[in-house]
Amino acid sequence: MKKVVKIKVKLVAGVSVLIILLFLFNIFAIGADRSFKINDYQAQVRILENGDMQVSEIFEYSFDGDFNGIIRDIGIKGSDGLQYFKASEYFPEDKELNYDQSSKGDMITYRIYDKSNNERKLFLLEYQLKNVINLYNDTAEFYWKFFDESNTSPIGHVKVEVVLPGEVSKEELKVFGHGPLDGKVSIQENSKIVYEVYRLSSGEMVEARILFPTSLVHKGHKIINENKFAEIMKEELGWAKKADREKNFNILGILLIPLIILLNIFLAIRLYFKYDKELKPEVEIDYYRELPQDITPAVLSKLMSIQGVGTKDIMATLMDLVRKKYLKIEEIQDRKKKDYKFILIESDTKNLKEHESYLIQWLLYSIGDGRSVTLKEIKDYAKSSRTQRSFVHNYNNWAKKVGQEFKKYNYFGESKEGLKTAVKVIFMELGAIFLLLVLGILFRVQWFIFIPLLFAAGFTGFGVIVYSALIRKKTQAGVNEYTKWSAFKRFLLHFSNMKDYEIPSIVVWEHYLVYAISLGVAEKVISKLKIILSNQDMSLSNSTYLFFMTDRSGRLNSSLFNSFDKVFSSAFANTSTKSSTGSGGGFSSGGGGGGGGGGGAGAF
Structure with a gap:
């Protein structure tokens, strides 16, 4: 009974933890999925005769997800504080909203409650700030930030209209704007000054500075007994020049x-x-009916292919070594499948190219027993984790030696x-x-x-x-040889259609075929040779490797090539797989000394 109770307690505890985790995950998922945008901000600012400022501002929000309300930070630096604050939903409903208020230093934060879900809303905020006008001996100054550098929410469009308490001519007004360089400030009728910014980024401020006659605020209380007009104008001129330099830059x-x-x-x-740009060949050739140059198949592959040497060139080099009688092929037939053995018959390799002798050393001595090697032994060597790195290392060394031989011919500049x-x-x-x-x-x-x-x-x-x-331009010699070998490749593909072409001996075809391997047309050539050789009284007894490509009826097939291709493709697939799984005008940029600092806006 106790065991049953313990199991039930553990089960309930486990389920409870799972539910809590799912609940927390859901909260995080919901939080991550929601977002908001402030599309527009419109404010009407009215300066009163006593130096106070009445503000009526409308925020347009677009909510994506669930939100409980919005946040508005209002800076009171440069004033005697807020006289009142009121928040309302302006659209789609017309209703007054509740809010919480907190303050830190000169910043007052309002959290205004109004649930929203995937919708567009307009919020109307109304407040009055006391004594924001500086009264100097020679000018009155309104110097105020509506958004400052602490604002974290981008706003699509900002427009602020400042209305002075009385009529005044444009000549008696000096207006300045600080913030984004593409911001605009203009003087309109009825003593109205308009500030406008498109695409206000987070961290950017919008600041207004207006100089006007002191007679408009004759009831103001913030009196400063000094002349300031000339100093302010000099300061603004400096910022304007800096803004012009920034715009020009x-x-x-x-x-x-x-x-x-x-x-x-x-x-x-x-x-x-x-x-x-490729040079033109000295002679254009359609078909080249003999080997253009005495080079190895691997060197030919470097000339003809952007990719350079590959597994097919190992096969071509081996077959060429068989043709040159340094190696011979022996067929091994067991119960499961056919295999081929390469046997060393000439150990003196001084007349070979370095990459040819290296291939013998690699395959017959490193993988084989020094006398022979089978395709199965090559495959097993490449698959084994113990010898896999050595296989890749030897292949890279062989390819490097091919490159060294290739450079001797000066095909590329x-x-x-x-x-x-x-x-x-x-x-x-x-x-x-x-x-x-x-x-x-x-x-x-x-x-x-x-x-x-x-x-x-x-x-x-x-x-x-x-x-x-990466530029690799062929020399004139390289272009000429490339043209000849391309013509030779066309000949290999089309020779069976040439009525006047005299079929050469098997020995010659074996020589041609090793290059066909590197040119990537060996199987097509073999398929054409099947037809021609079956109709010719030609013995394969003099061949070195074509004999091993005949079936029981004496017809050619590509089984040897296919076996070789499968072994080396599989070998390199194994090595690459294992190695890859290791893992009034414009604004100026100055300012910032004004009061306020409507820190910003947001949502929660």
Whole structure:
């Protein structure tokens, strides 16, 4: 009975923990899935004769998910505090809302309650701030931030209308705006000043500064016994000049971005025509009926293919060594499947190319017993975790030796002039941008203006440098040989259709066929040879490896090639798989000294 009770207690506890975890996960999921946007902010600010400020502001929110309300931070620095605050839903309903109020330093935070779910709403906030106007001997000053750097919510559009308490001519008004450089401030009729910003980013401020006659606020209390007009105008002039410099640098940066991109595109085109455009062959050839040059199949593969050597070239090299009678092939037939053994018959390899002798050393000595090696032994060696790394290492060494042999023929130019030119131009571009950046810092221009410019130069410049580093242009000799071997490849594919072509001996075809392997057309050639040899009285007794490609009826098939291809493809598939699983005008940028500091807005 006790055991049953214990099991039930454990079960209930486990289920309870699971429910709590699911509940918490659901809360986090809900929180992660919801979002809001502030599309628009409209404010009407009325300056009173006593120096107070009445504010009526409308926020337009778009909610995606469930929300309990909105947040508004209002800075009171530069005033004698709030006289009243009222919050309402303006659309879709018209109702007054409850709120909580807290303060920290000069910032008052209002949490306004109004549940919202996947909808658009307008909120009306009304409040009055006392004594916000500075009364100097020679001017009255309204200096106020509606949003400051602490605002974390971007706003799609901001418009603030400031209405003075009496009529005044435009000549008696001086208006300034601080914030984004694309912000606008204008003087309109009836002593109205309008501030407007599109796309206010988080961390950006919107600040108004207005100078007007003191007679408009004759009941004001914040009297400062000093002349300030000239000092303020000088300060604003300095900020305006700085803003103009920033705008000019911004325009310069914007103009330079497409210019640098176009310059780098032109540079890439120039590099192509000067260093990368293929030369024309000295002679155009349709068919080449004999071997163009005495090179090994692996070297041919480097000439003809961008990818370079592969497993097919190991096969071609082995068959060429069989043809040259350094190796011989022996067929092994057991109950399960057919296998092939490569037997060493000539150990003196001094007349071979280095990559040919290395292949014998690798396959017959490292994998085999020094006298022979079977395809199954090669496959098992590559699959074994103990010898797998050695297999890949030896293959890479063999490919490197093929590359060393390939370089001797000078098929490709070694010039790095294209890369040198690209590096010079890109560094000149980056140097010019760095100079502009230094000038910008000296003139106190915001440095992040140059980020898109640096990105454009760096991204496109890096692409040009990579391209120029990868340029591999064939020499005239390389183009001529490439053309001949391409014509030879066409001959191999079409020889059976040539009525005037005299079929050469089996020995010659064995020589041709090793190159057909590296050219990737061996199976097609074999299929055509089946037809021709079956109709010719030609013995395979003189062959070195074609004999092992005949079936019982004496007809050619590609079983030897297929077996070899499967073994090496499987071997490299195993090695790559295991190694990869290791794992009034514009705003200026100055200011910030005004009162207020409507910190920002948000939602909860």
